[in-house]
Amino acid sequence: MMNLGLLGKNISYSKSPVLHQTIGQFLNIPLSYELFDVEEDAIPTYISMLRSGKLNGLNVTIPYKQLIMSHVDELTPSARKIQAVNCLYKKDGLIIGDNTDYDGFIGCLVRENIDVKNKTVCLLGSGGAAKACYVALTDLGAHVLVASRRKTTIDPLFKHVISYEKINSSQIELFINATPVGTYPNIHESIIPKEMVQTKTVIDLIYNPPKTRLLSFAQRGINGISMMIIQAIKSEEIWLSRKIKLSESLFNQLKEVIEHE
Numbered sequence: 001m002m003n004l005g006l007l008g009k010n011i012s013y014s015k016s017p018v019l020h021q022t023i024g025q026f027l028n029i030p031l032s033y034e035l036f037d038v039e040e041d042a043i044p045t046y047i048s049m050l051r052s053g054k055l056n057g058l059n060v061t062i063p064y065k066q067l068i069m070s071h072v073d074e075l076t077p078s079a080r081k082i083q084a085v086n087c088l089y090k091k092d093g094l095i096i097g098d099n100t101d102y103d104g105f106i107g108c109l110v111r112e113n114i115d116v117k118n119k120t121v122c123l124l125g126s127g128g129a130a131k132a133c134y135v136a137l138t139d140l141g142a143h144v145l146v147a148s149r150r151k152t153t154i155d156p157l158f159k160h161v162i163s164y165e166k167i168n169s170s171q172i173e174l175f176i177n178a179t180p181v182g183t184y185p186n187i188h189e190s191i192i193p194k195e196m197v198q199t200k201t202v203i204d205l206i207y208n209p210p211k212t213r214l215l216s217f218a219q220r221g222i223n224g225i226s227m228m229i230i231q232a233i234k235s236e237e238i239w240l241s242r243k244i245k246l247s248e249s250l251f252n253q254l255k256e257v258i259e260h261e
Contacts, residue, residue, distance in 0.1 A: 001030050001031065001032060002024070002029060002030070002031035002032070002056045002057070002239065002240075003031075003032050003054065003055050003056050004020060004031060004032065004033045004034075004055065004056055004057045004058065004059075004239065005033055005034040005035065005036045005046075005055065005058055005059070006033070006034075006035050006036060006058070006059045006060075006061060007036045007038065007043065007046055007058050007059070007060045007061070007064060007068070007088075008035075008036070008037065008038075008060065008061035008062055008063070008064060009037060009038065009039070009040075009062065009063055009064070010037065010062075011035055011037050011061060011062070012035065012037060013183070013184050013185075013208055014035055014061070015207070015208065015228075015257070015258045016033065016035070016059060016232070017033045017034065017035060018257050018258075019228070019229070019232050019254060019257060019258060020033035020232060020236065021033055022253065022254055022257050023232065023233065023236050023244070023250075023254070026250055026253070027236075027240075027244065029240065036058075040064070040067065043064065043067075043068065043071055044071065046058060047071045047072075047088075047095060050088060050089075050090055050095060051090065051095060053090075056089075056090075056239055057087070057088065057089045057235065057238070057239035058087070058088040058089075059086055059087055059088075059232075059235055060085055060086050060087070060088060061086065062127070062128070062180065063127075065084040065085055065086055065127070065128025065129070066083065066084050066085075066127075066128055068085050068088070068097065069083070069084075069085055069097055071095070072085065072088065072095045072096065072097035073094040073095045073096070074094050074095075074096050074097070075096075075097045075098075076096060076097065076098040076099070078098065078099045078102050078135075079097045079098050079099040081135055082099050082101075082102060082128075082131045082132050082134075082135045082157075083131060083155065083157060084099060084101075084127075084128035084129075084131045084132060085097035085098065085099055085128075086098075086099055086100060086101050086128070086132075086231070086235075087099065087100045087231075087234075087235045087238060089238055089239055098238060099132055100230075100231040100232075100234035100235050100238070101128075101129055101132035101133075101227070101231050102132045102135060102136050103230060103231060103234045104132075104226075104227035104228065104229075104230040104231030104232075104234065105132060105133050105136045105205075105227050106136050106140070107226065107227065107230035107231075108203065108222070108224075108226045108227040108230065109136075109140070111226050112203075112222050112226070114174070114201070114203075114222075116137055116140050116141065116142035116174065117140060117141035117142065118141060118142070118143070119142050119143065119173040119174055120142075120143045120145065120171055120172055120173050120174075121137055121142045121143065121144050121145070121172070121173065121174045121175075121176060122144075122145045122146075122147055122167060122169075122172045122174070122175050122176070123137070123144055123145065123146045123147070123176050123178060124147050124164075124175065124176065124177045124178060124179055124191050124192065125146075125147075125148065125177065125178035125179035125191075126146055126148040126150055126155060126158060126161070127178065127179070129178045129205055130146065130178035130179075131155065131157060133176055133178055133205075134146065134157065134158060135157070137176075142174075144158075144159075144160065145160050145161075145162055145167075145172070146158040146160060146161045146162070147161075147162055147163065147164050147166075147167055148161055148162075148163070149163075149164065164191075164192065167192065167196065169195075169196040169197070169200065172196075172200065173200075173201075174200070174201050174202075174203070175192070175196070175197055175200055175201070175202045175203070175218075176202070176203045176204075176205070177191055177202065177203070177204040177205060177206065177212075177214055178205050179191050180206070181214075182204065182206055182212035182213055182214055183206050183208060183212075184208045184209055187209050187212065187213065188213060189213060190212070190213040190214040190217065191214060192214070193217075194217040197214065197217050197218045197219075198217055198218070198219060199219050200218055200219055200220075201218065201219065201220040201221075201222070202214060202215060202217075202218035202220070202221050202222070203222045203223075203224075204221065204222070204223055204224060205224035205227060206223065206224050207223055207224040207225045207227075207228045207258055208258075210223050210225065210258075210259050211223065225255055225258050225259070226251075226255075228258060229246070229251060229254045229255065229258070230246065232254075233246050
């Protein structure tokens with residue numbers, strides 16, 4: 001039995017357990033995937049469980065994607081570049097921190113036939129998920145503006161940071177919401193107003209609800225379901241040390257689980 005889980009805080013809404021259990025059933029691999037909704041001081045306990053083999057792998061989510069880096073022995077090159085971790089595993093006795101959000105986001109762009117090269121993209125938010133998107137976008141040749149409410153704690157990774165008041169939507173070709181604003185149960189909230197996005201393509205990394213208020217405003221709206229699925233598959237590949245083919249039938253099965261379970 002593979003013992004896996006998601007480490008975070010206020011994550012009772014997460015569809016990760018049913019998503020990973022469905023992947024396990026598809027692969028005919030018995031696995032357990034639990035939500036570990038914990039305070040920060042409990043994190044070392046779960047690192048110890050991973051080290052001892054009681055856990056075989058962990059995903060990490062809000063608000064610990066950056067904080068968790070101080071608890072691992074090594075970072076993969078992508079996690080080091082992004083400076084955020086969402087996947088933990090043990091290799092050669094060491095706890096490794098990786099980032100599969102990067103793979104998930106690029107996979108989403110590919111599925112949706114979105115070419116960002118030389119496009120001006122506005123990334124809303126500056127947390128762990130935003131960092132993964134930022135690195136992916138810059139690797140793909142996009143010009144990225146980061147809109148943030150933070151004034152003093154902006155990561156040096158971000159080259160062009162503006163306040164929300166300074167967004168000039170006429171210059172933006174793609175908006176990406178990497179904040180939790182609009183997530184269930186706060187489904188009536190939108191991080192920016194309708195006027196900014198009604199003629200634009202918007203990717204909202206939120207997957208619950210599948211259509212956020214922000215996406216309802218957009219000319220073309222894409223939710224975070226495909227990113228969620230692809231990063232989960234990538235995490236499973238790491239934990240199981242094997243490639244997993246994401247067929248359309250498996251993708252649709254996982255999408256159904258996220259939307260309706």
